Amino acid sequence: MTTTSETGTPETRNSGTATPGTATPGSAAPGSATPGSGTAGDDRLTGAAAAAAIALGDDALVLSHRLGEWAGHAPVLEEDVALANIALDLLGQARTLLSLAGDEDELAYLREERDFRNIQLVEQPNGDFAHTIARQLYFSTWQELLHDRLARGDVPESAPFAPLAAKAVKEVAYHRDHAEQWTLRLGDGTAESRERMQRGLDALWRFTGELFQPVDGLGVDPSSLEADWLARIAAVLDRATLSVPEGPRRNGWTAGAGRQGLHTEPFGRMLAEMQHLHRSHPGASW
Amino acid sequence: MVTAAPTPLEDRLRELAGSVPDPELPMLTLDELGVLRGVRLLGPGRVEVELTPTYTGCPAIGTMAADIERVLHDDGVPEVTVRTVLSPPWTTDAISSEGRRKLAESGIAPPRPTRDGGPPGAAASDGPVPVELAVRCPQCGSTATSLLSRFSSTACKALRRCESCREPFDHFKEL
Incomplete structure (x- = not known):
């Protein structure tokens, strides 16, 4: 097939071209630095821009995988379909972003845990449905603000991300709306649903500070989104009769090293499952 | 180019x-x-x-x-x-009128016009789905329809039901 695309097409490759474990994102972006990988690397990002593409791509990829774990397990069929659809959108975003920096399959399936640059929020296990909705609310509210900003493309550094952001912001707005509707239903529902929703929000709160850490090469400082994010979350939780969690969002006891390659314990197990097939059968297709 | x-x-x-x-x-x-x-x-x-x-x-x-x-x-x-190519992003407004007619004929409610004229990302403040506008049932034409699920058989559709003829149907949601 002669298709080439921004989202890339898997190419045959040598099974031995595993990502260097010490890769500094960007400067040694796997794929772009792999000779003979077979893909045209001419329009790929390098340096800090590639690192930024990998950071955002990893966020989308990892959350997509987590949401995919709900397939067949959601409380109702409609939510099975909803979470899988959201996962599909995120996977499309991940493929586009990772392809900006290198070979999407090598990046997704052949990097070690320490090479992933996603924030720790997205790698957190699903928990119960309310826990997943809390994670969705925190992340999609942030993602919508970020993509809205990136879509403007008014900063030269963020220009490579503008086409995807303009597209993704519309999808993400729908994800955020889905999370909000469920937050309202669960929060303003039964005593049980309310307690579980609050528990999910509280448990994930300490992972939200990391959303606003700087990302080199992005052209947009995520910390500029924080006040808006807090106001939106507070407004939704207020309508849902829930409380904005208390407790630290950034200090020694909070999360916040995912962008530096440090991840929480459940992430390794998730990666093992996600990468197992590709590593066991390199280059397999169906 | x-x-x-x-x-x-x-x-x-x-x-x-x-x-x-x-x-x-x-x-x-x-x-x-x-x-x-x-x-x-x-x-x-x-x-x-x-x-x-x-x-x-x-x-x-x-x-x-x-x-x-x-x-x-x-x-x-x-x-x-x-x-x-991703830019400019596809929108359901790009579906031709003939395409909309065929969708409805096949039992899929076509998308309503999006809020055009807005800047990119206007959804961030306006909400993504203008749910206040009625979606017409492709079977009987009634405007009394309700949302069953925000997601349906494909990423681009939502599942609705007609309150008049009680038939469920797919709605090509606005993007």
Whole structure:
């Protein structure tokens, strides 16, 4: 097939071209630095821009995988379909972003845990449905603000991300709306649903500070989104009769090293499952 | 990008590529869906086609590309390259009126017009779905319909039910 695309097409490759474990994102972006990988690397990002593409791509990829774990397990069929659809959108975003920096399959399936640059929020296990909705609310509210900003493309550094952001912001707005509707239903529902929703929000709160850490090469400082994010979350939780969690969002006891390659314990197990097939059968297709 | 006016051959090849049916909504052609962005002759026997996905993760794009290649190969073009472009983002406003008619005829409520004129990302403040406008039942035409699920058989559809004839139906949601 002669298709080439921004989202890339898997190419045959040598099974031995595993990502260097010490890769500094960007400067040694796997794929772009792999000779003979077979893909045209001419329009790929390098340096800090590639690192930024990998950071955002990893966020989308990892959350997509987590949401995919709900397939067949959601409380109702409609939510099975909803979470899988959201996962599909995120996977499309991940493929586009990772392809900006290198070979999407090598990046997704052949990097070690320490090479992933996603924030720790997205790698957190699903928990119960309310826990997943809390994670969705925190992340999609942030993602919508970020993509809205990136879509403007008014900063030269963020220009490579503008086409995807303009597209993704519309999808993400729908994800955020889905999370909000469920937050309202669960929060303003039964005593049980309310307690579980609050528990999910509280448990994930300490992972939200990391959303606003700087990302080199992005052209947009995520910390500029924080006040808006807090106001939106507070407004939704207020309508849902829930409380904005208390407790630290950034200090020694909070999360916040995912962008530096440090991840929480459940992430390794998730990666093992996600990468197992590709590593066991390199280059397999169906 | 070459901005020269398309040649008659390019027009013909575009018509050919545009006539390929959508793999998930086979009642629509790619042209009616509004995902075909351009067909260019790069040289003798070399054609480049630009295609835009409906949703970023739309799994049908690979099949669309393969179908376009096949149709153009069959027409005698030896080298076909299908490129995916994201900008400007696809919107349901790109679905032609003929496409909307075919959707409704097949029991899928066509998308309503989006709030055009807004800046990109206006959804961030306005909400993504103008749920206050009625969606008409494609079976009986009633406007008394309700949302069953925000997501349905594909990423681009929502599931609704008609309160008049009680039939469930897919709604191509606005994007």
